[in-house]
Amino acid sequence: MTELSVVELPDSDVAEVPAGTGPSRGWVTSKRRRSPRLVRYLFRFIAIAYLFLLVAWPVSLVAKNTFANGWSSMRTALADPLVTSALKLTVYVSIVAVILNLIFGVGISLILVRRRFPGRRALSALIDLPLAVSPVVVGLALVLTYNRRDGWLGTTLEGHGFQVLFANPGIIMATVFVSLPLMIREVAPVLEEIGTDQEQAARSLGANARQTFLRITLPSIKWAVVYGVVLSLARALGEFGAVKIVAGNVAGRTQTATLVVEQTYQDFQQNTAYATSFILAFVAVACIVIVSIIRPKGNK
Amino acid sequence: MSIEVRGVNKQFGDFVALDNVSVSIPSGSLTALLGPSGGGKSTLLRIIAGLEFADSGIVEIEGLDATHLPPQKRNVGFVFQHYAAFKHMSVARNVAFGLEIRKRPKAEVKARVDELLALVHLTQFAGRLPSQLSGGQRQRMALARALAVEPTVLLLDEPFGALDAKVRKELRDWLRRLHDEVHVTTVLVTHDQDEALEVADEIVVINEGRIEQIGTPDQLYDEPANDFVMSFLGPVTRLGGQLVRPHDLDLSTSDPGGASLGTITRVSRVGFEVRVDLEVADEPVLVTLTRTHYYGLGLEVGDVAWVRPAVGAPTVASTGREVRTEEPVSAHPS
Numbered sequence: 001m002t003e004l005s006v007v008e009l010p011d012s013d014v015a016e017v018p019a020g021t022g023p024s025r026g027w028v029t030s031k032r033r034r035s036p037r038l039v040r041y042l043f044r045f046i047a048i049a050y051l052f053l054l055v056a057w058p059v060s061l062v063a064k065n066t067f068a069n070g071w072s073s074m075r076t077a078l079a080d081p082l083v084t085s086a087l088k089l090t091v092y093v094s095i096v097a098v099i100l101n102l103i104f105g106v107g108i109s110l111i112l113v114r115r116r117f118p119g120r121r122a123l124s125a126l127i128d129l130p131l132a133v134s135p136v137v138v139g140l141a142l143v144l145t146y147n148r149r150d151g152w153l154g155t156t157l158e159g160h161g162f163q164v165l166f167a168n169p170g171i172i173m174a175t176v177f178v179s180l181p182l183m184i185r186e187v188a189p190v191l192e193e194i195g196t197d198q199e200q201a202a203r204s205l206g207a208n209a210r211q212t213f214l215r216i217t218l219p220s221i222k223w224a225v226v227y228g229v230v231l232s233l234a235r236a237l238g239e240f241g242a243v244k245i246v247a248g249n250v251a252g253r254t255q256t257a258t259l260v261v262e263q264t265y266q267d268f269q270q271n272t273a274y275a276t277s278f279i280l281a282f283v284a285v286a287c288i289v290i291v292s293i294i295r296p297k298g299n300k
Numbered sequence: 301m302s303i304e305v306r307g308v309n310k311q312f313g314d315f316v317a318l319d320n321v322s323v324s325i326p327s328g329s330l331t332a333l334l335g336p337s338g339g340g341k342s343t344l345l346r347i348i349a350g351l352e353f354a355d356s357g358i359v360e361i362e363g364l365d366a367t368h369l370p371p372q373k374r375n376v377g378f379v380f381q382h383y384a385a386f387k388h389m390s391v392a393r394n395v396a397f398g399l400e401i402r403k404r405p406k407a408e409v410k411a412r413v414d415e416l417l418a419l420v421h422l423t424q425f426a427g428r429l430p431s432q433l434s435g436g437q438r439q440r441m442a443l444a445r446a447l448a449v450e451p452t453v454l455l456l457d458e459p460f461g462a463l464d465a466k467v468r469k470e471l472r473d474w475l476r477r478l479h480d481e482v483h484v485t486t487v488l489v490t491h492d493q494d495e496a497l498e499v500a501d502e503i504v505v506i507n508e509g510r511i512e513q514i515g516t517p518d519q520l521y522d523e524p525a526n527d528f529v530m531s532f533l534g535p536v537t538r539l540g541g542q543l544v545r546p547h548d549l550d551l552s553t554s555d556p557g558g559a560s561l562g563t564i565t566r567v568s569r570v571g572f573e574v575r576v577d578l579e580v581a582d583e584p585v586l587v588t589l590t591r592t593h594y595y596g597l598g599l600e601v602g603d604v605a606w607v608r609p610a611v612g613a614p615t616v617a618s619t620g621r622e623v624r625t626e627e628p629v630s631a632h633p634s
C-alpha cells in the first residue's frame with residue numbers, strides 16, 4: 001500500500017456550503033423578527049431588572065461596603081489570624097473537594113451514561129438529592145453517621161483513630177456532598193450527546209480503553225469538566241449550612257471563611273464580615289468570568 | 301478465506317438479530333452485505349469488527365480465531381455511517397490516530413498521512429477540523445483513517461447512507477476504483493441494491509437474521525434463490541404464480557405459444573421506457589418495454605395482448621415473501 005496512484009475523484013462534492021449559511025438560519029432570524037420590538041424590549045427590561053435587584057445590586061453593595069473606607073477593612077480583615085486561617089482552610093477544603101468531585105464526578109457520569117444496569121435511574125435520581133435537600137439536613141445526616149458515640153460508621157473509624165466530625169475530613173465530605181451533582185450534571189449530558197461512535201472508532205483503530213478515554217472521551221468533554229470544576233469550586237467556597245454542623249466552628253481550627261463571616265457579623269465586626277464576603281464572592285465570580293472568556297465560542 | 305463466520309447467533313432481548321449465520325469472505329474482494337433495515341447485516345459487520353460479540357458461533361479473520369478478541373486486537377478498519385470523526389482533532393490528526401496509538405516514528409506517520417490524504421483528495425484540508433468539511437469529505441477522511449493502520453479487512457457500515465444521492469453515487473464509483481487500487485478485503489453494508497450491484501464482487505443477501513443467498517451480482521440477478529432475493533434486487537411482477545422481471549416479459553399481438561392473454565389497463569411512459577399495465581386472469585401484470593418496441597406493436601389501452609416470459613428469463617415461484625415493488629427499498633435509509 002505504499003505506491004498508490006491517485007484515484008480520480010469526481011469534483012461535485014468538493015463545492016461546499018460555508019457553515020451557518022443554510023436555509024434554517026435565515027428562517028430562525030425571520031421568525032425572531034415577528035415579535036414586536038416593544039415587547040422584546042419589555043421582556044429584556046424585566047429580565048435585566050430582575051437580575052439587577054436580585055443579584056447585581058446586593059452583591060455590589062457588599063463591594064461598596066467593603067471599600068467604604070478604602071482598603072482599611074480589607075487590611076483589618078487580612079491582619080486577623082482568625083480570618084486568614086479560615087481562608088486557608090476554605091481554600092484547602094475546596095481544592096480537595098474539587099479534586100474528589102473531578103474523579104468521582106467524571107467516573108459516575110461515565111457509568112451513568114455508558115452502562116446499562118439495574119438501578120441506573122435510581123442512581124441518577126439519587127445524584128440530584130444533594131441539590132434538593134437543605135445543606136443543614138446533609139450536615140445532620142453526616143453527624144448521625146459519623147459521630148463518635150453512636151454513629152453508624154463513626155464509632156468504627158474513631159476506634160482506628162480517624163476523626164471525621166469537627167475535623168477536616170468531615171468538612172470535606174460535607175462540601176463534596178453538596179457539590180458533586182454540579183459536576184455530574186455538567187458532564188453527563190455532554191457524554192450523552194457525543195455518543196459512542198468516536199469511542200468505537202478509536203477502539204477499532206487499536207486504542208485500548210485507557211487510550212480511548214484520554215485521547216477521545218476526555219478532550220470531548222473537556223469544557224464540561226472545566227465548567228463542572230468551576231461550579232463546584234464556587235459552591236465549595238460558599239458552602240455554609242452543612243459545614244457549620246459538621247465542623248463544630250472551632251475558631252482558628254475548623255472555622256471556614258463562611259463561618260467567619262457569620263461570626264464576625266454577629267460580633268459587630270461588620271467590616272471584617274464584608275471584606276471576607278467580598279473575597280469569597282470575588283473568587284467565585286472571577287472563576288466563572290475567566291472560564292466564560294477562555295471557553296471557545298459556540299462550544300457547549 | 302479472509303473472513304470466516306460460522307454459526308453465529310445474536311439476540312438483543314427477544315429480538316433475533318442473527319440466526320445461525322455462516323459466511324466466507326475471500327481475500328481481496330469487495331463483498332456487500334445487502335438487506336432491508338433491521339435484517340441483521342450491520343450486526344454481522346459489528347460482530348466481525350468486535351464492536352458486538354456473538355452469543356454463539358465463531359469469527360475468524362485471516363485464519364486467526366477472533367471470536368473473543370477486543371476490537372483493538374483485530375486489525376480491522378471500520379467506517380461508520382455517521383463518520384465518527386474525532387471532532388477535536390484536525391483531519392491529519394484523525395488520519396494519524398491509529399499510527400500514533402501504534403507508536404510509529406513521527407516521520408513515518410507524517411509520510412503515511414500525506415500519502416493517504418492525497419489518496420482521498422484531502423491534502424489541502426489537512427489542517428481543518430472535521431466540522432469544516434462536507435459530508436462526503438468527512439467520509440473520505442474516515443476511510444483514510446481506517447486505511448492508515450493497514451487493516452487486514454476494511455468494514456464499511458452504510459458508509460454513504462448519510463450523504464445525498466449525487467455524492468453517494470460518485471463516492472461509490474470512487475470506492476470501487478479505490479478498492480481496485482488498494483485490494484484490501486472490504487465488506488460493505490448497504491440496504492441499497494443498486495449500490496451493492498454496482499460496487500460489489502460478491503453480495504450476501506441477509507434478511508430477518510438469515511442469509512438468503514450468496515453470489516456475484518450477476519448470479520443474484522439472473523439466478524435468484526427465492527422470491528425475496530428476486531424482488532429485493534430489482535422490480536418484479538407476478539404472472540401465473542411466478543415472479544418475473546417486468547422487462548423480461550414479452551408482449552405480442554398473436555399467441556406465440558405458452559403465453560397468457562390479458563387486457564391492457566394503462567400505459568405510461570418514463571423517458572425511453574414504456575410501462576404497460578395488464579390484467580391477466582383478474583391479476584395485475586406489469587410489462588416494461590422500450591418505446592420503439594411498444595410503438596411497433598401498435599397496442600393501446602383496452603386492447604388484448606399475449607404476454608409471456610422471454611426465453612431464458614429467470615422466474616421464481618411466489619411464496620408471498622417478496623418485497624413490494626411499489627415501495628422502492630432504496631428510498632428509506634436504515
